[in-house]
Amino acid sequence: MLEELRSYILKKKHHAFRSPSGIDFAAEFAEKRLNPRARVAERFVRICEMEQPLLMPQERIVLTRTVTDPNAIFIKEEGEDRIDLPCIYTKEEWLQVKEKHFIHEAGWLSNVIPDYSLILEKGLLFFRKNADEYSCKMIDALIDLTDRYAMEAENQGKMDVVETLKKVPRYGATSFQEALQMIRIVNFAAWLEGNYHVTLGRFDVYCGPYLEKDLATGVLREEEALELLCDFFMALNKDTDLYYSIQRGDNGQSLTLGGVDAKGHPQFNMLSRLCLLASKELKVIDPKINIRVDKNTPVEVYELGSELTAVGLGFPQYTNDDTVIAGLLEKGYELEDARNYAIAACWEIIIPVVGTDIINVGALSFAKVIDRAFHEYLKKANSFEEFLKYVDLIIMEETEKILARIQNIWVIPSPFYGMFFPFEDVSKGGKYNNLGVHGTGIATAADSLAAIKKYVFEEKSISAEAYIEAVDADFVGYESLLAKLRYDSPKMGNDDDFVDDLAAHLMSSFADALEGKRSSRGGQIRAGTGSAMYYLWHPEEIGASPDGRRKGEGLGTNYSPSLYARCNGPFSIVKSFCKPELKRIINGGPLTLEFLSSMFENPEGIEKLALLVRTYIKLGGHQLQLNTVNRETLRDAQKHPERYPQLVVRIWGWSAYFVELDKRFQDHVIARTEYAL
Amino acid sequence: MTGIVFDIKEFAVHDGPGPRVTVFLKGCPLRCKWCHNPEGHSSEIELFWKKEKCTGCGLCRQDIEHELCKQLGRCWHHCASGALSISGQKWEAEALVERLLSYAPILNDCGGGITLSGGEPLFQPEFALEVLKRLTTVHRAIETSGYADETVFLRMLEVVDFVIMDIKLADSDVHRSYTGVRNEEILDNFARLKASHKPHLIRVPLIPQITDTEENLSAIARIVGDSPVELLEYNQLTPTKYAMLQKEFPLGEIAQPSKVDLSIFQNAKLLKL
Numbered sequence: 001m002l003e004e005l006r007s008y009i010l011k012k013k014h015h016a017f018r019s020p021s022g023i024d025f026a027a028e029f030a031e032k033r034l035n036p037r038a039r040v041a042e043r044f045v046r047i048c049e050m051e052q053p054l055l056m057p058q059e060r061i062v063l064t065r066t067v068t069d070p071n072a073i074f075i076k077e078e079g080e081d082r083i084d085l086p087c088i089y090t091k092e093e094w095l096q097v098k099e100k101h102f103i104h105e106a107g108w109l110s111n112v113i114p115d116y117s118l119i120l121e122k123g124l125l126f127f128r129k130n131a132d133e134y135s136c137k138m139i140d141a142l143i144d145l146t147d148r149y150a151m152e153a154e155n156q157g158k159m160d161v162v163e164t165l166k167k168v169p170r171y172g173a174t175s176f177q178e179a180l181q182m183i184r185i186v187n188f189a190a191w192l193e194g195n196y197h198v199t200l201g202r203f204d205v206y207c208g209p210y211l212e213k214d215l216a217t218g219v220l221r222e223e224e225a226l227e228l229l230c231d232f233f234m235a236l237n238k239d240t241d242l243y244y245s246i247q248r249g250d251n252g253q254s255l256t257l258g259g260v261d262a263k264g265h266p267q268f269n270m271l272s273r274l275c276l277l278a279s280k281e282l283k284v285i286d287p288k289i290n291i292r293v294d295k296n297t298p299v300e301v302y303e304l305g306s307e308l309t310a311v312g313l314g315f316p317q318y319t320n321d322d323t324v325i326a327g328l329l330e331k332g333y334e335l336e337d338a339r340n341y342a343i344a345a346c347w348e349i350i351i352p353v354v355g356t357d358i359i360n361v362g363a364l365s366f367a368k369v370i371d372r373a374f375h376e377y378l379k380k381a382n383s384f385e386e387f388l389k390y391v392d393l394i395i396m397e398e399t400e401k402i403l404a405r406i407q408n409i410w411v412i413p414s415p416f417y418g419m420f421f422p423f424e425d426v427s428k429g430g431k432y433n434n435l436g437v438h439g440t441g442i443a444t445a446a447d448s449l450a451a452i453k454k455y456v457f458e459e460k461s462i463s464a465e466a467y468i469e470a471v472d473a474d475f476v477g478y479e480s481l482l483a484k485l486r487y488d489s490p491k492m493g494n495d496d497d498f499v500d501d502l503a504a505h506l507m508s509s510f511a512d513a514l515e516g517k518r519s520s521r522g523g524q525i526r527a528g529t530g531s532a533m534y535y536l537w538h539p540e541e542i543g544a545s546p547d548g549r550r551k552g553e554g555l556g557t558n559y560s561p562s563l564y565a566r567c568n569g570p571f572s573i574v575k576s577f578c579k580p581e582l583k584r585i586i587n588g589g590p591l592t593l594e595f596l597s598s599m600f601e602n603p604e605g606i607e608k609l610a611l612l613v614r615t616y617i618k619l620g621g622h623q624l625q626l627n628t629v630n631r632e633t634l635r636d637a638q639k640h641p642e643r644y645p646q647l648v649v650r651i652w653g654w655s656a657y658f659v660e661l662d663k664r665f666q667d668h669v670i671a672r673t674e675y676a677l
Numbered sequence: 678m679t680g681i682v683f684d685i686k687e688f689a690v691h692d693g694p695g696p697r698v699t700v701f702l703k704g705c706p707l708r709c710k711w712c713h714n715p716e717g718h719s720s721e722i723e724l725f726w727k728k729e730k731c732t733g734c735g736l737c738r739q740d741i742e743h744e745l746c747k748q749l750g751r752c753w754h755h756c757a758s759g760a761l762s763i764s765g766q767k768w769e770a771e772a773l774v775e776r777l778l779s780y781a782p783i784l785n786d787c788g789g790g791i792t793l794s795g796g797e798p799l800f801q802p803e804f805a806l807e808v809l810k811r812l813t814t815v816h817r818a819i820e821t822s823g824y825a826d827e828t829v830f831l832r833m834l835e836v837v838d839f840v841i842m843d844i845k846l847a848d849s850d851v852h853r854s855y856t857g858v859r860n861e862e863i864l865d866n867f868a869r870l871k872a873s874h875k876p877h878l879i880r881v882p883l884i885p886q887i888t889d890t891e892e893n894l895s896a897i898a899r900i901v902g903d904s905p906v907e908l909l910e911y912n913q914l915t916p917t918k919y920a921m922l923q924k925e926f927p928l929g930e931i932a933q934p935s936k937v938d939l940s941i942f943q944n945a946k947l948l949k950l
Contacts, residue, residue: 479734571698608696612787
């Protein structure tokens with residue numbers, strides 16, 4: 001479907017129409033001493049004016065970036081990051097801002113979901129009525145740009161595009177095509193304004209009614225609707241290399257399907273189904289698909305999801321309403337809001353419209369906690385229980401250190417995107433202003449604790465001194481001990497209470513440490529199990545670990561077994577990882593299972609995978625990501641990248657083209673395949 | 678009662694209805710030249726060696742303490758690189774049953790069950806039958822070559838819910854030259870299976886130019902009649918497993934597969950592995 005458009009975008013033919021703005025906005029704004037809102041608006045307006053309409057073959061959902069700034073750099077805490085928008089602050093100014101404030105990641109609004117229902121119903125002119133001068137200018141510039149697109153479409157005889165752009169974005173959408181075009185315009189503008197991890201929220205819920213109306217009235221047939229949806233999905237892939245992200249692919253353009261409404265009734269609808277089909281058809285990395293499920297979700301939903309898993313894009317990801325909604329209620333979210341949650345970016349749980357939580361402000365390294373306890377207290381502890389108390393103390397200390405940094409948060413204002421939230425200034429916060437902190441390397445930590453408990457305190461087969469020496473020597477000269485630790489010791493993922501109980505203890509201790517703490521914006525702190533970049537960063541802080549992980553070896557992604565653990569299989573993994581009290585850990589971060597792609601060669605593999613996913617949900621799991629891997633293909637792709645331009649792999653919560661990744665990401669993916677199920 | 682098991686695979690998707698846990702019993706009276714589970718041949722515990730992981734440190738040859746390692750001549754307990762492992766573990770029937778029943782809630786919820794496979798599970802008949810008999814709360818299947826005594830086969834039919842049985846070659850002489858045994862006993866057991874009305878599935882491995890010939894498949898089609906059949910595509914990774922056991926792959930080079938006409942069977946489908 002839409003093969004010509006798909007190939008045009010994947011071959012990056014539209015890149016030929018790009019040119020740099022050539023303007024040093026930062027210097028200009030600094031000289032004029034413009035306030036933040038003015039800067040954001042001014043850059044947006046002037047780039048909109050420079051934008052040239054670009055229509056691609058077969059394309060009916062339009063808007064593509066043509067103005068970039070390949071030389072722009074963005075200043076981060078350490079070093080600088082490239083983005084493809086000219087900066088609005090000079091380096092000196094930005095460093096001054098950072099002296100006074102905690103700046104999260106890129107500093108812009110991220111991971112929030114605007115009121116798409118209202119946008120679709122009313123159109124931008126409705127929002128203009130109550131907007132300030134900056135917002136008004138931005139709406140006007142955007143409408144001017146879409147008018148130029150309409151003129152170009154008329155020149156090319158694409159009359160349905162012309163008709164669509166007469167309606168949107170000025171007025172509300174009246175058809176499925178208009179709704180998709182409206183969402184694309186807002187999405188385009190939100191990125192162009194500077195925001196990142198611009199995410200789509202509960203797409204089937206707010207956009208589904210437009211589809212259903214068109215199907216019911218005969219305006220569209222199902223195949224036509226699917227084609228429009230594919231067009232819209234491709235639109236989300238046009239500019240992704242220009243988005244702020246750690247690696248291409250980590251852009252947070254996710255959409256959420258299914259779930260329940262405010263009263264608890266299931267929402268999986270016709271559009272949910274079509275989204276899964278469209279994604280399966282297109283095999284591209286955006287948008288990332290999330291499905292909300294619960295213990296009553298019919299198996300057909302899992303089967304549709306598994307058909308998409310089989311394609312090998314690393315999504316859909318599943319999130320369990322039973323666990324997450326219960327957890328949100330405990331963190332003070334109102335029932336209706338909790339039932340309306342969506343997945344932003346990778347696995348971030350956020351309430352559309354009213355939630356402005358900052359979800360990934362930091363991460364506790366469980367492996368480092370154990371490393372500290374091992375070195376500081378093992379010789380002193382008289383019993384394992386005493387040792388575990390030290391572990392709890394360190395968890396408390398480390399989380400306090402993380403939170404202490406996060407004072408006086410400042411977010412760059414968004415005069416455009418901010419209009420679609422019911423708050424005076426959404427950059428200053430909304431109804432929910434919680435922070436999220438993740439815990440990484442749970443399996444490495446739990447396996448280490450189990451080994452310490454078993455060998456030092458129960459069997460007494462190794463002394464604390466000798467054990468510390470062996471770990472500090474990276475096990476050189478201690479090969480038999482290393483072999484025992486790696487291959488013949490309790491590992492999380494084998495449904496073994498000896499180690500799983502310790503994992504559950506660590507998780508509770510982490511949740512306890514955050515309980516009752518407050519963010520500087522007055523919110524609570526949520527515990528999570530996402531690893532993001534930390535699975536590469538955290539191992540760098542420590543040497544070898546007591547579970548037999550050697551220095552430099554990675555941690556499992558998100559919430560998963562240790563990289564070299566010999567696990568019995570998916571049933572045991574699922575059972576182990578459901579033992580911690582997961583509703584206390586609802587900041588996001590999935591159990592990640594890797595399957596060999598051969599598993600999906602036959603339809604029954606797909607049907608049976610659906611049942612496995614349902615089992616995880618019924619057992620009370622929180623989030624699940626399933627990847628398909630083929631080691632031979634990945635190895636070959638490292639050697640011959642030119643042969644695999646479209647090979648997709650899942651990283652920690654986003655999918656990417658394998659050949660575009662830095663080698664260390666590629667290597668981690670390959671290491672993971674070794675333990676595929 | 679004890680038996681030797683070489684693997685317990687969770688979430689097996691091709692071993693009976695629904696997702697399954699498959700137990701591989703070690704030891705087999707057949708020696709099919711294409712066998713993809715060579716570690717299932719011998720009833721003895723064996724050493725697995727992954728050459729590409731071996732650092733050549735030689736520690737496995739020093740200070741061998743464990744009784745089993747002494748027999749094997751190497752100690753896998755010293756191998757930190759993960760190159761050495763053992764294939765085969767002794768299980769008490771009772772302990773195995775307890776382990777398998779821990780999966781029962783999940784398996785029952787998914788419409789799956791436990792499958793005994795091998796090797797040839799009926800090559801350890803008393804152990805296999807004892808385990809099956811005790812697995813009362815879960816769906817039970819067996820994956821067998823059908824090469825077993827009549828009494829064992831009939832007793833087995835009493836304690837399983839589903840039988841997966843191979844019919845590899847219709848001609849008994851050819852059967853013997855490729856598997857080491859004649860097939861009369863197998864075909865007789867197939868007749869017993871059919872007469873029992875036990876739900877079953879017949880598997881035919883498609884070995885290029887050996888079993889996948891039109892002559893052989895037509896003959897098998899006549900034998901099986903309306904029984905459901907799965908034709909298994911040959912797994913190209915098979916020879917690598919022989920290397921790990923330091924054995925020769927008996928079939929050498931594999932020929933090009935024939936084009937198979939499914940319609941000669943009343944009820945067949947193709948399974949890719």
